[in-house]
Amino acid sequence: MTFNQWLEQAIAKLTGGDSPKRDAEILLGHVTGKTRTFLMAFSETELDADQQSRLDELLCRRLQGEPIAYLVGSREFWSLLLKVSPVTLIPRPDTEKLVELALERLPTIDCDILDLGTGTGAIALALGHERPDSSVTGIDYQAEAVSLAQDNADNLNINNVHFVQGDWFEPLNDAYFDMIVSNPPYIDESDPHLSQGDVRYEPNSALIAAQQGFADLNHIIEQAPDYLKPGGWLLLEHGWTQGEQVRTLFKQRGFELIATHQDYGGNERVTLGRWFKH
Numbered sequence: 253m254t255f256n257q258w259l260e261q262a263i264a265k266l267t268g269g270d271s272p273k274r275d276a277e278i279l280l281g282h283v284t285g286k287t288r289t290f291l292m293a294f295s296e297t298e299l300d301a302d303q304q305s306r307l308d309e310l311l312c313r314r315l316q317g318e319p320i321a322y323l324v325g326s327r328e329f330w331s332l333l334l335k336v337s338p339v340t341l342i343p344r345p346d347t348e349k350l351v352e353l354a355l356e357r358l359p360t361i362d363c364d365i366l367d368l369g370t371g372t373g374a375i376a377l378a379l380g381h382e383r384p385d386s387s388v389t390g391i392d393y394q395a396e397a398v399s400l401a402q403d404n405a406d407n408l409n410i411n412n413v414h415f416v417q418g419d420w421f422e423p424l425n426d427a428y429f430d431m432i433v434s435n436p437p438y439i440d441e442s443d444p445h446l447s448q449g450d451v452r453y454e455p456n457s458a459l460i461a462a463q464q465g466f467a468d469l470n471h472i473i474e475q476a477p478d479y480l481k482p483g484g485w486l487l488l489e490h491g492w493t494q495g496e497q498v499r500t501l502f503k504q505r506g507f508e509l510i511a512t513h514q515d516y517g518g519n520e521r522v523t524l525g526r527w528f529k530h
């Protein structure tokens with residue numbers, strides 16, 4: 253069977269999903285080790301028996317709903333190729349909005365950044381990569397996520413980011429940051445979306461928060477001022493229906509310049525505020 257023949261039959265089987273062509277090309281590229289351009293230019297290349305059986309197994313798992321990023325073990329975020337694993341969330345394109353907003357607000361001099369619930373290290377690594385003069389700390393509760401994030405930093409040769417295991421701010425001692433960013437768990441446990449699509453394969457520890465999804469957002473908003481330098485920023489990703497309540501929590505805590513920004517799909521996604529008191 254040629255590359256092209258495999259692609260055609262895989263796309264036909266994957267038509268129920270969101271992106272059949274993209275999924276089939278990613279699987280073919282992963283197993284053959286070839287770029288998308290190569291697959292297109294040499295589409296009459298024959299697959300060997302081993303490649304074909306690996307592809308059929310991966311296609312079968314994809315048809316059962318397993319996320320493509322877990323099947324190939326990686327996902328691109330902010331143009332950085334990150335290793336992913338089922339211990340934490342697969343980085344989402346909408347989280348790049350948080351990175352964009354953060355970069356627009358970071359001081360132009362050396363700065364200290366904290367990423368809470370770092371997972372693969374996606375946000376921390378994107379910021380560290382864009383701002384080599386910064387020092388970025390990423391914290392995650394899951395030891396496996398911390399070692400995954402550290403592997404990503406090592407593979408990408410990003411040396412100004414370090415990762416620590418712990419419960420939100422708990423590992424920090426006398427540490428103050430110019431900016432705190434987080435994409436914490438924010439889904440209510442009864443949300444029907446949890447039984448649909450890729451999230452079925454992602455760990456609850458990365459998705460679900462108590463108090464209708466607000467417990468971790470609230471905890472971070474309450475504690476963040478104790479770790480921010482005067483004028484420091486807090487930026488939080490949240491669910492598209494949570495903007496109003498998150499703004500209220502920022503306001504009640506005493507943040508200023510509070511605003512919510514939309515993601516690339518036009519949904520309220522990131523709320524930010526600045527801390528001036530001390």
Ligand SMILES: C[S@@+](CC[C@H](N)C(=O)[O-])C[C@H]1O[C@@H](n2cnc3c(N)ncnc32)[C@H](O)[C@@H]1O
Pocket residue numbers: 340341342343344347368369370371372373374375391392393394397418419420435436437438457458459
């Ligand atoms: C929604 S995922 C975000 C991962 C990554 N920052 C991203 O945007 O792709 C939330 C992360 O928070 C971590 N987490 C959950 N509870 C935590 C806690 N109490 N302290 C620190 N991290 C926690 C989870 O392990 C998970 O990696």
